[in-house]
Amino acid sequence: MLRAVDVIRKKRDGEALSAAEIAWMVGGIARGDVADYQWSALLMAIVLKGMDRSETVALTDAMMRSGIVVDLSSIPGAKVDKHSTGGVGDKTSLILAPIAAAAGVLVPMVSGRGLGHTGGTLDKLESIPGFQVDVTLDRYKEILRETGLVLIGQTAEIAPADKFLYALRDATSTVEAIPLLASSIMSKKLAEGIDGLVLDVKTGNGAFLPDLERSWKLAETMCDVGRRMGKKMVALITRMDQPLGLAVGNAVEVAECLACLKGAGPDDLTSLSLDLAAEMILMASRAASIEEARGICERTIADGSALERFRVLIAAQGGDARVVDDPGLLPQPRRTIELKADRAGWVARLDARPIGVATMLLGAGRERVDSKIDPAVGVVFRRKVGDRVESGETLCTLLVNDEARLDQALSMIEDAYHWSDEPTTPPDLIVERLVAEIA
Amino acid sequence: MLRAVDVIRKKRDGEALSAAEIAWMVGGIARGDVADYQWSALLMAIVLKGMDRSETVALTDAMMRSGIVVDLSSIPGAKVDKHSTGGVGDKTSLILAPIAAAAGVLVPMVSGRGLGHTGGTLDKLESIPGFQVDVTLDRYKEILRETGLVLIGQTAEIAPADKFLYALRDATSTVEAIPLLASSIMSKKLAEGIDGLVLDVKTGNGAFLPDLERSWKLAETMCDVGRRMGKKMVALITRMDQPLGLAVGNAVEVAECLACLKGAGPDDLTSLSLDLAAEMILMASRAASIEEARGICERTIADGSALERFRVLIAAQGGDARVVDDPGLLPQPRRTIELKADRAGWVARLDARPIGVATMLLGAGRERVDSKIDPAVGVVFRRKVGDRVESGETLCTLLVNDEARLDQALSMIEDAYHWSDEPTTPPDLIVERLVAEIA
Numbered sequence: 001m002l003r004a005v006d007v008i009r010k011k012r013d014g015e016a017l018s019a020a021e022i023a024w025m026v027g028g029i030a031r032g033d034v035a036d037y038q039w040s041a042l043l044m045a046i047v048l049k050g051m052d053r054s055e056t057v058a059l060t061d062a063m064m065r066s067g068i069v070v071d072l073s074s075i076p077g078a079k080v081d082k083h084s085t086g087g088v089g090d091k092t093s094l095i096l097a098p099i100a101a102a103a104g105v106l107v108p109m110v111s112g113r114g115l116g117h118t119g120g121t122l123d124k125l126e127s128i129p130g131f132q133v134d135v136t137l138d139r140y141k142e143i144l145r146e147t148g149l150v151l152i153g154q155t156a157e158i159a160p161a162d163k164f165l166y167a168l169r170d171a172t173s174t175v176e177a178i179p180l181l182a183s184s185i186m187s188k189k190l191a192e193g194i195d196g197l198v199l200d201v202k203t204g205n206g207a208f209l210p211d212l213e214r215s216w217k218l219a220e221t222m223c224d225v226g227r228r229m230g231k232k233m234v235a236l237i238t239r240m241d242q243p244l245g246l247a248v249g250n251a252v253e254v255a256e257c258l259a260c261l262k263g264a265g266p267d268d269l270t271s272l273s274l275d276l277a278a279e280m281i282l283m284a285s286r287a288a289s290i291e292e293a294r295g296i297c298e299r300t301i302a303d304g305s306a307l308e309r310f311r312v313l314i315a316a317q318g319g320d321a322r323v324v325d326d327p328g329l330l331p332q333p334r335r336t337i338e339l340k341a342d343r344a345g346w347v348a349r350l351d352a353r354p355i356g357v358a359t360m361l362l363g364a365g366r367e368r369v370d371s372k373i374d375p376a377v378g379v380v381f382r383r384k385v386g387d388r389v390e391s392g393e394t395l396c397t398l399l400v401n402d403e404a405r406l407d408q409a410l411s412m413i414e415d416a417y418h419w420s421d422e423p424t425t426p427p428d429l430i431v432e433r434l435v436a437e438i439a
Numbered sequence: 440m441l442r443a444v445d446v447i448r449k450k451r452d453g454e455a456l457s458a459a460e461i462a463w464m465v466g467g468i469a470r471g472d473v474a475d476y477q478w479s480a481l482l483m484a485i486v487l488k489g490m491d492r493s494e495t496v497a498l499t500d501a502m503m504r505s506g507i508v509v510d511l512s513s514i515p516g517a518k519v520d521k522h523s524t525g526g527v528g529d530k531t532s533l534i535l536a537p538i539a540a541a542a543g544v545l546v547p548m549v550s551g552r553g554l555g556h557t558g559g560t561l562d563k564l565e566s567i568p569g570f571q572v573d574v575t576l577d578r579y580k581e582i583l584r585e586t587g588l589v590l591i592g593q594t595a596e597i598a599p600a601d602k603f604l605y606a607l608r609d610a611t612s613t614v615e616a617i618p619l620l621a622s623s624i625m626s627k628k629l630a631e632g633i634d635g636l637v638l639d640v641k642t643g644n645g646a647f648l649p650d651l652e653r654s655w656k657l658a659e660t661m662c663d664v665g666r667r668m669g670k671k672m673v674a675l676i677t678r679m680d681q682p683l684g685l686a687v688g689n690a691v692e693v694a695e696c697l698a699c700l701k702g703a704g705p706d707d708l709t710s711l712s713l714d715l716a717a718e719m720i721l722m723a724s725r726a727a728s729i730e731e732a733r734g735i736c737e738r739t740i741a742d743g744s745a746l747e748r749f750r751v752l753i754a755a756q757g758g759d760a761r762v763v764d765d766p767g768l769l770p771q772p773r774r775t776i777e778l779k780a781d782r783a784g785w786v787a788r789l790d791a792r793p794i795g796v797a798t799m800l801l802g803a804g805r806e807r808v809d810s811k812i813d814p815a816v817g818v819v820f821r822r823k824v825g826d827r828v829e830s831g832e833t834l835c836t837l838l839v840n841d842e843a844r845l846d847q848a849l850s851m852i853e854d855a856y857h858w859s860d861e862p863t864t865p866p867d868l869i870v871e872r873l874v875a876e877i878a
Binding site for chain 1: 482486
């Protein structure tokens with residue numbers, strides 16, 4: 001008979017746990033015979049003693065099976081999702097999902113909300129008047145079948161053990177361990193019913209894991225876990241040193257996505273979104289090479305089919321699809337404030353993390369899980385890394401409603417700009433590409 | 440403002456916690472703003488990352504202050520207690536407390552119950568008809584003042600934080616770490632209101648920590664913690680490879696203690712009890728040297744004053760003091776069974792741990808905290824390490840009521856005997872003496 005104390009002792013002493021032991025511990029959450037205080041002791045032992053790849057797979061599998069694993073086999077076609085580890089201005093989901101869907105990929109996407117300095121896809125979608133992210137799993141399948149894509153929030157039926165453990169990790173400083181991060185993400189994603197997953201693992205000061213070595217390790221772990229569980233996996237490791245695109249907020253980010261889908265978005269955001277969409281198209285075998293897939297992406301923008309797909313999705317999820325043609329229907333702030341340069345020079349760095357925090361202070365993000373957000377506020381950048389700026393020129397525009405912490409936000413953004421007297425160049429967004437296809 | 444997550448993170452990353460952080464975490468148990476699952480994560484981090492001496496002192500102090508710290512200053516004279524880390528047949532408290540009290544030392548003793556293979560002083564005392572170990576702290580002081588000694592159980596007012604943490608450690612495999620063991624023992628002992636403490640730290644197969652190096656470390660840690668908290672400290676590290684004395688059980692151990700106090704007890708038990716009592720007498724400055732203190736101990740037995748002191752104590756705590764003259768009034772078993780030697784030779788080893796377990800199987804010990812014990816049952820050994828045995832001679836006598844697990848107990852005891860064809864000698868009981876007096 002298994003006992004929690006014995007499993008904890010084994011990990012405490014640095015031994016590998018068996019799949020049966022891990023499944024029993026995860027099952028104990030629902031059975032009620034493993035206490036939260038026992039799990040938190042085990043989590044700390046995992047953080048300090050590690051988990052090998054088989055253990056990480058077993059933990060992912062057990063958490064995935066703690067809830068419903070959606071069966072999408074009745075819908076013909078390859079189902080591919082993308083997951084990003086999160087960043088500032090990271091809004092590629094709203095661009096790549098319609099593109100991939102327009103290219104014939106089925107995109108079933110279960111997303112999260114923003115917390116701290118990072119934004120969340122659900123919050124951005126909810127800035128579209130009427131848009132519903134809380135739909136049943138039956139309706140989720142229906143929308144996917146009808147429109148080729150669907151974007152919802154995590155329901156209580158998906159990986160409840162992960163939800164329990166995530167809250168426990170948050171309260172016990174056991175969040176950052178790679179095996180725990182990887183299994184948490186993968187258990188939720190694999191419960192969606194996908195055939196493959198494209199990962200966008202962020203690195204740099206605005207990323208959850210700023211250190212490149214650890215970002216790489218997380219990407220490699222998730223690819224390997226997914227592969228061992230029979231999924232196609234690709235990971236791009238991408239820089240999150242400055243905000244992605246120009247807009248940071250919620251409604252303002254949706255507007256920027258619409259611009260991208262119309263071929264008029266900022267280069268960095270458009271380029272990364274197309275790179276990720278191309279990976280999805282290649283993974284779904286809708287193209288023979290990444291170059292061909294990239295070409296398909298560009299055509300879905302040029303012919304308006306990606307934009308059309310977004311319009312259909314908004315309508316299917318109850319949103320006001322008129323925003324596609326008239327972004328002015330999205331929530332607007334009461335006031336805009338220009339931040340001017342007090343010097344001339346080239347922008348050398350534009351630190352993403354303090355900008356994420358400043359945007360949160362304006363009301364666009366969550367300080368705590370239960371904070372309310374304001375969809376209308378945020379920041380639109382005019383100058384980023386590599387740009388020449390003259391003294392007195394506008395660096396960015398703040399979209400403001402509540403001014404309580406405006407001064408603090410302004411000075412954080414001002415401090416996020418670092419200057420050079422020599423010309424600078426923005427670094428390449430993509431650091432590395434990892435592929436793990438099924439053997 | 441302190442937060443539990445930050446304190447946990449600090450220890451997780453191997454940093455030393457401040458006394459304020461430790462006090463805040465311990466205080467959080469009663470305040471209710473530190474959850475049990477946060478404490479268990481911290482405990483695991485402490486087990487794997489350690490605690491330095493200042494942290495161990497801070498933890499001891501905070502746990503001690505979580506309840507009442509008894510003030511015995513109104514009773515004139517030096518108060519000295521003894522604590523043993525526990526073993527099989529370890530009954531020195533019932534011998535040394537009356538001896539030390541007869542020598543003028545005040546002995547305020549708060550003891551524990553047995554668990555697993557080890558016995559507990561409270562269980563032994565309760566085998567004396569009527570003896571009360573659950574008394575109020577007011578009555579505790581009264582008895583000490585009247586009789587010079589008192590033997591009670593841990594009340595809810597003494598170190599409640601330790602009680603909470605001990606239960607948590609038991610359920611999360613975080614028991615064995617030296618700083619946690621040391622602070623748990625010391626917080627309870629220092630709350631008794633003592634001026635000094637004599638430690639009997641057991642080592643060997645029947646000890647909680649079998650390994651000599653770890654026993655030494657525990658002794659050294661407790662001495663240092665006590666010294667830093669202003670107490671006189673001495674530790675003897677003693678062997679617990681075979682049972683101490685001849686009797687293992689409850690009533691049968693009380694009977695053996697009475698024999699010792701009458702000068703007719705087994706040599707090993709008498710010798711260690713007198714050594715420990717002499718340390719208490721020296722610590723209380725009732726003698727100028729350990730040799731003089733040893734001589735005093737012998738006189739309290741020879742003149743009957745120690746036995747008389749035990750008689751007075753029993754009466755003061757509601758027990759039937761007639762047992763002192765007539766041990767037959769103690770609970771008796773229905774049946775006795777002799778275990779005979781099936782070979783001739785010298786006893787080379789007599790493993791204490793399986794004997795402790797076998798005695799528990801007979802009903803004398805607790806398998807779980809809530810198990811009931813039978814005061815009448817146990818084992819009386821006739822042959823121990825160093826003894827010559829002829830085939831067919833009695834090795835020991837089992838005192839039996841419930842025979843459900845008798846066969847299992849018998850075979851465990853038989854297996855605990857290891858034989859030699861050459862003469863053997865019992866090892867010296869005392870391995871080392873550590874002294875930590877206040878500078």
